[in-house]
Amino acid sequence: MAEExxxxxxxxxxxxxxxxxxxxxxxxxxDISPNAKxxxxxxxxxxxxxxxxxxxxxxxxxxxMFTVAKKLAKEEGIDESGYRLIMNCNKHAGQEVFxxxxxxxxxxxxxxxxxx
Ligand code: 5GP
Numbered sequence: 034m035a036e037e038x039x040x041x042x043x044x045x046x047x048x049x050x051x052x053x054x055x056x057x058x059x060x061x062x063x064d065i066s067p068n069a070k071x072x073x074x075x076x077x078x079x080x081x082x083x084x085x086x087x088x089x090x091x092x093x094x095x096x097x098m099f100t101v102a103k104k105l106a107k108e109e110g111i112d113e114s115g116y117r118l119i120m121n122c123n124k125h126a127g128q129e130v131f132x133x134x135x136x137x138x139x140x141x142x143x144x145x146x147x148x149x
Pocket of ligand 1: 039050063067127
């Protein structure tokens, strides 16, 4: 069994982080340390530690993450100006929280995709 992270507590609202969206499959909330004017995390409610642990059973939740990203981008008013969706996997990508999450970032020019 994978170890729970702080994100499971946020999903269950044991830590009072305002949710921007929640349904039976996914949740979304603002990043505590934003890297852009808009920085939202969209996560599956099920604990999946890394993208390497994704299975076919997760496809519905993973697809839902994209439709929620689109909806939240519109609500943030950044759908037309543009935004970036990022998922980090393991050490070289700098993954810090081992419960997969999609970063939705935008609200300002984001520069080149990679800064290594
Ligand atoms: P990673 O580097 O794993 O792709 O991204 C983890 C993200 O989670 C970071 O951007 C970090 O700021 C955010 N984060 C970590 N702990 C918390 C928390 O307790 N609450 C919120 N809202 N975001 C968090």
